[in-house]
Amino acid sequence: MDTQIIPAPIEAAKRFIKDRFPLCDAALLAGSVVRGEATPTSDLDIVIFDCKVKSPYRESLRTFGWPVEVFVHNLHSYKIFFENDAKRARPSLPRMVSEGIVLKDSEILPAIREEAAVIIENGPELWTEKEIEMKRYIITDTLDDFIGSTKRAEELFIANALADLLHEFVLRTNKHWIGNSKWMFRELTKFDPHFANCFVQAFDNYYKNGEKNQVVELADSILEPFGGQLFEGFSIK
Structure with a gap:
């Protein structure tokens, strides 16, 4: 019986990008596997930036032996999510973007990651x-x-x-x-x-x-x- 060899997280994520989002502008691998906190049930959190996408979306799937959560944004929608995450004091997307490992780089990515890092560093607004x-x-x-x-x-x-x-x-x-x-x-x-x-x-x-x-x-x-x-x-x- 053949035993499936599951690729390492970064390799699996890169193969996923090549297979599903070959023309995206940029991509990051985030989540517990990046922080060294992965468990047997951890998935791959992948953030996609694609200026051709009309509306942001999130999708859950399995590929290359891994469960994957993919977060797809255009160059406007991520800003709205950054703002909303900051308001609710749970910086999910800024944290993924600031901490993520670059899978596909582009000239737009450094500025987006800097935006995310500033949000994380500043923290939420103080309560009145x-x-x-x-x-x-x-x-x-x-x-x-x-x-x-x-x-x-x-x-x-x-x-x-x-x-x-x-x-x-x-x-x-x-x-x-x-x-x-x-x-x-x-x-x-x-x-x-x-x-x-x-x-x-x-x-x-x-x-x-x-x-x-x-x-x-x-x-x-x-x-x-x-x-x-x-x-x-x-x-x-």
């Missing part, structure tokens, strides 16, 4: 006082639900929401990018490895033992520099 106040209120409300809940099934989902809110609050009030899923921990670690481990320990202890105190203490320590929990007196005008 009103935004911080709103987030304090939402966290307080969620924390009250967490403390008062007596139903384990409900607590699990409240804890998930609370972790997301707390990670967002810490990072945004420190002008740092946020994440979702595995990127929550990655962004917390980039910000402060010790704090990230304390954050994980608090929630891990809750999930394993049902112990809420560490999570409550973590939340209070995060909110304290901004005035602590907020309920009484909060209003929206």
Whole structure:
């Protein structure tokens, strides 16, 4: 029986470009395989720049033994995605472009990569006082639900929401990018490895033992520099 030999990531990506996008202007390989964080289920994240493409699109497929996520942009659409990613404080495309390995170069690529690098370096806009106040209120409300809940099934989902809110609050009030899923921990670690481990320990202890105190203490320590929990007196005008 013949055994398929799966090419290395860069080789597979170059073959993919030659096969599917031979006339594109530029291409990059990004994602976990580039950062040295690949797992057995990792895919190839490939960014394509092609001035002939009318609208940007994303496609998932398998080729040369690899799952591939391809992100195709023209020379206008990527700017819109850069802007939107910066506004939501999750710089997915700027990070892929700034960190990616060049598969196909052109005169347009250095300037695009510089744009991406500047966005990453600058970080997201700081929250206003009103935004911080709103987030304090939402966290307080969620924390009250967490403390008062007596139903384990409900607590699990409240804890998930609370972790997301707390990670967002810490990072945004420190002008740092946020994440979702595995990127929550990655962004917390980039910000402060010790704090990230304390954050994980608090929630891990809750999930394993049902112990809420560490999570409550973590939340209070995060909110304290901004005035602590907020309920009484909060209003929206």
